[in-house]
Amino acid sequence: MPATFAPSLSPAAALLPAFAPWFDLAGLGVFAASGALAAAKRGQTIVTLSFFALITGVGGGTVRDLLIGARVFWVQDARAAATCLLVALVIWITPQRWWSDRALAWFDAIGLGAYAVYGAAKALTYGVPPVPAAVMGVITACVGGIIRDVLAGEPSILMRPELYVTAAALSAASYVALVELGTVRLVAAVIAAALGFGLRAIAIHYRLALPAYRGLR
Amino acid sequence: MPATFAPSLSPAAALLPAFAPWFDLAGLGVFAASGALAAAKRGQTIVTLSFFALITGVGGGTVRDLLIGARVFWVQDARAAATCLLVALVIWITPQRWWSDRALAWFDAIGLGAYAVYGAAKALTYGVPPVPAAVMGVITACVGGIIRDVLAGEPSILMRPELYVTAAALSAASYVALVELGTVRLVAAVIAAALGFGLRAIAIHYRLALPAYRGLR
Amino acid sequence: MPATFAPSLSPAAALLPAFAPWFDLAGLGVFAASGALAAAKRGQTIVTLSFFALITGVGGGTVRDLLIGARVFWVQDARAAATCLLVALVIWITPQRWWSDRALAWFDAIGLGAYAVYGAAKALTYGVPPVPAAVMGVITACVGGIIRDVLAGEPSILMRPELYVTAAALSAASYVALVELGTVRLVAAVIAAALGFGLRAIAIHYRLALPAYRGLR
DSSP: OOOOOOSSSOHHHHTSOTTHHHHHHHHHHHHHHHHHHHHHTTTOOHHHHHHHHHHHHHHHHHHHHHHHTOOOTTTSOHHHHHHHHHHHHHHHHSOGGGSOHHHHHHHHHHHHHHHHHHHHHHHHHTTOOHHHHHHHHHHHHHHHHHHHHHHHTOOOGGGSSSOSHHHHHHHHHHHHHHHHTTOOHHHHHHHHHHHHHHHHHHHHHHOOOOOOOOOOO | OOOOOOSSSOHHHHTSOTTHHHHHHHHHHHHHHHHHHHHHTTTOOHHHHHHHHHHHHHHHHHHHHHHHTOOOTTTSOHHHHHHHHHHHHHHHHSOGGGSOHHHHHHHHHHHHHHHHHHHHHHHHHTTOOHHHHHHHHHHHHHHHHHHHHHHHTOOOGGGSSSOSHHHHHHHHHHHHHHHHTTOOHHHHHHHHHHHHHHHHHHHHHHOOOOOOOOOOO | OOOOOOSSSOHHHHTSOTTHHHHHHHHHHHHHHHHHHHHHTTTOOHHHHHHHHHHHHHHHHHHHHHHHTOOOTTTSOHHHHHHHHHHHHHHHHSOGGGSOHHHHHHHHHHHHHHHHHHHHHHHHHTTOOHHHHHHHHHHHHHHHHHHHHHHHTOOOGGGSSSOSHHHHHHHHHHHHHHHHTTOOHHHHHHHHHHHHHHHHHHHHHHOOOOOOOOOOO
């Protein structure tokens, strides 16, 4: 019994804010869908769709849990894996036209904000200091999509012209800042998720970008 | 105190089925060979061949061990690393014509079934519930090859038209199902590995594929 | 006792050689710079530059810490993350001509030797046997650059014609060998880092390579 993690639910996890499960589910479902679609567009089987949905849905949270020393959330609790498989099945049996790139980008924006807040909240619960906790939020929100793109052989989400990591960082950092300032955690979470979603929405709609590095100096 | 590792050899590891070391070695050797060959074909040195052999050979098992909270199997026990280095040396000094793509695909099919069963068996031993345990089998079998392809800049094994993840999933799921039904573990292992190997063999030979997603609906 | 997650600073970490922080900082700063530059060349924002700097700077050490069962060094201690963000800022505000590919290759060579030695030293401190400890040095030195290349969609550093992994392996293996032979650790570290840097320097200057696999036999 090499890793005796706490018997069923760790005290730290029990302290997670009440909003946490909903934010977690939003991120999980949306990223699982984007993973399943990446496989579907490449003509894969339902099994590969499911595997892609799982990796994309749980990838960011897995890296976060390993980094903060938490139990990997989906290994002992089959519900997360079941959600990913269900999402893959839904993608498989529904018409492709339901899932346009544009619709996906909007879903993804919701998941991005929700997951960034959830990741930062979980890291704070595990005693991670504010700055690394905000980084954990960014990792939770971005790593699933990064893995999906790398596996699908696409240019990584990190390299897209629009604000992506930046939106996740806004959500994660503003949640941590608001909590440190004493804001009620649910309020902080809603504000922070909305900020990240809003920035991403503006970026999608106007193809807005922060000043990019030009090296002109 | 999230992870306390047991002193030298964990009771869980001691409970691994008797067949486990052989299945582990089969997967390790075959994947190490495929990693070494990927580097060899790109004109690398013996050192890079060895590094590739190691990453590909132990990659899947490493991710599995991190996820289930086990000690990473090859870090404290030098035999796995030594096996990978030996395999790299054999690839280096033998004629290239011994190692055709076709021969490799067949070796890989053996490793795939063996590693999927071993991964699922180890996860069950560590108290992982059936569904995530089957996923651990798939991860053990597929992640080494995924890492190899990503590092070599090739389209990931996940994206190939033939059944690959699906064959690993068949082995892992049927092992878990047979054990849950009370089958003797050695028997379950041989049947499950044979099923996955068989499906992969059919896929290689007939270029068979499960119905792929077409999005025609 | 590979991983006792001690409350604040583990006894193992406290036993790290006195030179360790400097070698760690050299590797961290140089790899963070190379990551920030990879993002800068692709016209990214300061936030993405920072994220890239962080992943590249701490990536190798993160994988090493997970493998040897240590606490991930930068999660509880904000200084490493702060260094990466600072490096990203410096890259952002300085003229691009300061950062030629050639200058970078030389910085990278310094980081490579330093990080290989640091990784091997930390692994030895955690009771990892000599051969896997040397592998940990190679992983610490190479994985950050590998992740950077994969995320940037470039051919992995592993596949470049010049000696790269080989130089890291020389540093890591010679450090372990010298320590096993009873050399004072600071002396062993300086010699080993110089050997790896020297080999890499020769490789850069003369485009030297070890005999590559040709498969002519």
